[in-house]
Amino acid sequence: MSAPGPPARTGKRATVHDIAAAAGVSRGTVSRVLNGGYVSVTARAAIERAIREVGYVPNTAARNLVMQRSQAVGFIVLEPHTLFLEDPNIGGIMLGANAALSAADYQMVNLVVDSERDTARITRYLSGGFVDGAIIVSARSHDPIIQVVGGLALPSVFVGHPRDLHPEIPYVGIDNLASAEEITRRLLATGRRRIGMIAAAVDRDSGADRLAGFQRALGPLFDESLVAEVPVYDFACGAKGMRTLLEREPELDGVFAAADSVAAGAMEALRESGHRVPQDIGVVGFDNSSWATRTRPHLSTVHQPADDIGSHAADMVLRQLRGDPIAERGLLLPSPVVWRDSA
Known part of the structure; x- marks a missing residue:
């Protein structure tokens, strides 16, 4: 007689x-x-065999309810939905954060804020205890989400450094001002003197700091009329900003675009207008994203370590959840210039 299955x-x-x-x-x-308690070797073996036989799966939801934990961390992106898909840096930060959270057995929940309605909905979601912590990307000055997270005392971290950052919430990012200054100086060293900037997203810290770094590098050569402000870091804004600069200054010989996607749009507008890069106009970007090697010629840019930023941000949230002290108020990662052929 066979053994029972x-x-x-x-x-x-x-x-x-x-x-x-x-x-x-x-x-x-x-x-x-x-x-994880102690039982005899014989009993443990019998129980482990029984678990396989009956197909037992732990009820994580019930366990988390008892522990008052969701075992989830929100990844909050305060950008238009289209930019969330187009910007490789957001994707890199997200993947870096997800890898670190997954290793700690946490689920990442993506939350995109593109309107006041989104803000209200996500405020309710965060207040409902559906996540144990939050990683906040691209927060603008005076953003309501900053006040919500601070008021909830939710373990959180900012990617970037908003001016009105909640004093108890740490941040991780790069030194946008110093990096923008360095690449602008490199552009100046090629002999360019009429240099403009396509300044994107100046309503948040990254955009404002990149503009400030550009201005500092140029010093007395800075001309406010050669700054074309655009709302977001995307290809279309880059093309529009480049056309604006060409209309304002026919003798333009250099351009700093606030992101690689913006630079790619600028280079397309230059090609359409008959300008050669770098022979007529040198172009530099920022991020060292996949856009930088899709342009022809390849783009000189600043390397932003998106994966590492995401990983460090997740680690900061996990440390808060464990009750571990966080010594650093903010963490700035290296962001060196990567020089290629566009300038």
Whole structure:
């Protein structure tokens, strides 16, 4: 007579009682094994075999309810939905954060804020305890989300450094001002003197700092009329900003675009207008994203370590959740210039 096989699956979730019955032990003994407690080697082996037989899966939702934890961290992006898909840096930060959270057995929940309605909805979501912490990307000055997160005392970290940053929330990013200054000086060193900037997203810290770095590098050569402000870091804004600069200054010989996507749009507008890069106009960008090597010629730019930024941001949230001290108020990662052929 053959040995009996595992019980037929009925669609009902197996319970601790089912394991105890299959293993021939008490429910208390099963609970000790599931919670890492001590039992005899024989009992443990019987329980582990029974778990496989009955197809037991831990009820994480119930466990988290008892612990008052969701085991999830929100990844909040305060950008238009289209930019969330187009900007490789946001994707890199997201993947870096997700890898670190996954390794700690946390689920990442993506939350995109593109309107006042989104802000209200996500405010309710955060207040409802659906996430244990938050990583906040591209917060603008006086953004309502900053006040919400601060008021909830939710373990959080900013990617970037908003001017009105909540004093108890740490941040991780790069030195946008110093990096913008360095690449502008490199552009100046090629002999350019009528240099303009396509300044994107100046309503947040990254855009404002890149503009400030550009101005500092140029010093007395800075001409406010050669700054074309555009709302976001995208290709279309780059093309529009480049056309604006060409209309304002026919003798333009250099351009600093506030992001690689913006620079790619600028280079397309230059090609359409008959200008050669770099022979007529040198172009530099910022981010060292996939855009930088899709342009022809390849783009001189600043390297932004997006994956590392995301990983460090997730680590800061996890440390807060564990109750570990965070020594650094803010963390700035290296962002060197990568020089290629566009200037």
